[in-house]
Amino acid sequence: MKKIVLFLLISVSGFGQNPAFKTEETAVNSLLTGTLYTPEKAKKPALLILLSGSGPTDRDGNQPSAKTNCLKLLAESVATAGTAVYSFDKRIVAEIKSGKIDEAKMSFENYINDAKDVIAFFKASKKYSKIIVGGHSEGSLVGMVAANGNADAFISLAGAGRSIDKVITEQVIKQNPEIKDTLESFFVKLKQGKTFKLEDQMYASLFRESVQPYMISWIKYDPSVEIKKLKIPTLIVNGTTDIQVPVLDAEILKQAKPDAKLAIIENMNHIFKIITGDRTENLASYNKPELPISSELSTVVNQFIKTL
Template sequence: MTVDRPLAFTSAGLRLAGTLTAPAGPGPHPVALLLPGSGPLDRDGNHRRLPLAVSRDLAAALAAVGIASYRYDRRGVGASQGRFLRTGFHDAVDDAAAARDALAAAPGLAPERIFLVGHSEGALTAAALAARGADVAGLVLLAATARPGDEALRWQAARLLPTLPRPVRLLLRLTRTDLVAKVARNHDRIRATRSDVTWIGGQRLNARWFREFLDHDPRRDLARLHVPVLAVTGEKDLQADPDDLAVIAATVAGPVETHRLPDITHVLRRQPGAPTLRAYRGEVRQPVDPAVTAMVTDWLVRQART
């Protein structure tokens, strides 16, 4: 039996709200701070256009093995204060640090057994927070990149190109549009901005976040990690190169375990056949794949016992 209770904390003068899921009983329980991917995601890991529910599914899996977890609404989302479009990458790390401190002070939790579990951007947030010297017992990096942000986004563009609908690919050929070069030009335009928010290609973007993300090299953070690390990426990930697992293994200073899961995509579900973003809407009707949750829970149980 588990108990859900609201838990809020303050970061940069803003009240951020979340849910603490804990096993029944007095504890103290080990706890995982769940850090979501990019975008205006709520505490369950849902975007209004795509209900990923990654954090919700991880929380349920962790509760089943007796590990508490905490997940929260990002700035300007759900019950949290702030404005998401004006939130930088480093602000997200500050928020995670404040959340970790709130867990360390919460009754019924073991402050010496706080783990960071991050998905996509959340994995970068976890590594950056631990590299700052935050007192954590270990990290789980799901679908993490291990290259500068601008390079990761160019890789995504090249990887996504063959998966685009045939009419779109035909239009790109007819207009002689180099998608990767176009992405790089947009990066230059974003870097030239000074405001928090800007318009690029008819789309309103969080320019501050992009400027910080484009120049962020996670390898610097990985090299400062001395706590145990588990890194898991799907073979069919279109947004994080599975080959980056080798970089993570070679760069992390402490004990590291990496796994490349067949047929698993960036949203941590199983996708048969050739990977495509269009399949995400169908995939998210199912929970996070059991192969992923089992790997995360098994590793955390082992670490919590040490």
């Protein structure tokens, strides 16, 4: 049987200084630390809070196995255009560094509450004209829930439009169609809130017993349901060469929230890079931090913010 390969909606990013903005290390609490990008000439700018994807993703969107600098490059582009940006390390990054990580105690709600804490922190400062939440990949769903009633606008960047069980099943059966029934049986149990003993370790990367509680907490949220709850301006962005979250998901989100602005960017992949070649080129871009992000993405995001 082929080895199962899955990108659980990761996110990725970059480095550098720019005279158009200054950067400052800013801690919201002991677990959440990030970089605040402040435009030099703006007196009371809008603030974009970036939420990254799944796994141990840092403020720049990088992981140990994937360094692309896409979130960092997006933050720099937005800050250069006059909007403040805050991008922070997920709590799991701090937990790994401290050696105090307990996978069995992780929950999707932790990330939602972290996002709410970040929003509240910057709201309390009264330094910003508006608070915009931008979520990449898994961070899109986190952001939808956190932004509801707490933010002035929301941006979904390559976010899924379906619940995670459907996304994972679709990704895995592309390589291993023969295990569809097994996957679905696992998800039936998780949807019922039940953990189970995993007999076949071939599935451990997704269904090991220590990660099942997190999956149970995650699977409860359906992006197409959550985005309907938003009563704020919303931008939905995806790219045509995204091999993790297809354009279909953006269309599902748009259908759920018809008043949202939809931007489908030609040849942009999941990490905002322009890919005109094959899957091999696409995958290689996940470890080419020197590649720029789509200029159209920067334009779309900056124009959306200016309309608020």
